[in-house]
Amino acid sequence: MMHLKITDEIRERCLREAAHEAHINDRIVTSTPQTLAERGMTMLGSTRATPRIRSYLYCDAVDACFYYAGAVPSVVVTARWTADSPDIAEGSKKPQIACEVVRRMMTAMDKAMKAEKDRQWAAYMEEQKLK
Structure with missing residues (x-):
C-alpha cells in the first residue's frame, strides 16, 4: 500500500477549493484530541x-474534525x-451552511x-522507466 500523508500543499488546496479558508482552522493539529469531534475521530479508529x-x-x-482515514476523506461532526x-x-440557515461547508x-x-x-x-512509473 502506498504511504500517503497530508501535506501543507494539499491542506491549503482543500481550504482554497472549499472557499472557507477564513473559517476552517488552517493548521493541522496532531496533539491530544481536544474537541468532541476529535475524540470521535480517535474512537472511530484513528490515532x-x-x-x-x-x-x-x-x-x-x-x-x-476533518481528516484522512488512510486515504479516505473523513469528517466527524458533533453538536x-x-x-x-x-x-x-x-x-436560521446555520445548519444548511454547516452542511455546505462539510460538502465542499x-x-x-x-x-x-x-x-x-x-x-x-506517475513518479513511480517514471522511476521504473529509468531502471
Whole structure:
C-alpha cells in the first residue's frame, strides 16, 4: 500500500477549493484530541497523532474534525444545542451552511487525495522507466 500523508500543499488546496479558508482552522493539529469531534475521530479508529483540521462550521455549538482515514476523506461532526440556541432558531440557515461547508471540504479533500495518488503513481512509473 502506498504511504500517503497530508501535506501543507494539499491542506491549503482543500481550504482554497472549499472557499472557507477564513473559517476552517488552517493548521493541522496532531496533539491530544481536544474537541468532541476529535475524540470521535480517535474512537472511530484513528490515532491521537492523525493530522486533522478543526472547524466550528459557522455554528455556536457544532464541531467538525476533518481528516484522512488512510486515504479516505473523513469528517466527524458533533453538536450540542439548547432550546434557545440561535443555530436552530426558526429561519436560521446555520445548519444548511454547516452542511455546505462539510460538502465542499470533503469534495476538496477527495480531489486532493486523488491528485496525490496520481502524482505518486506517475513518479513511480517514471522511476521504473529509468531502471
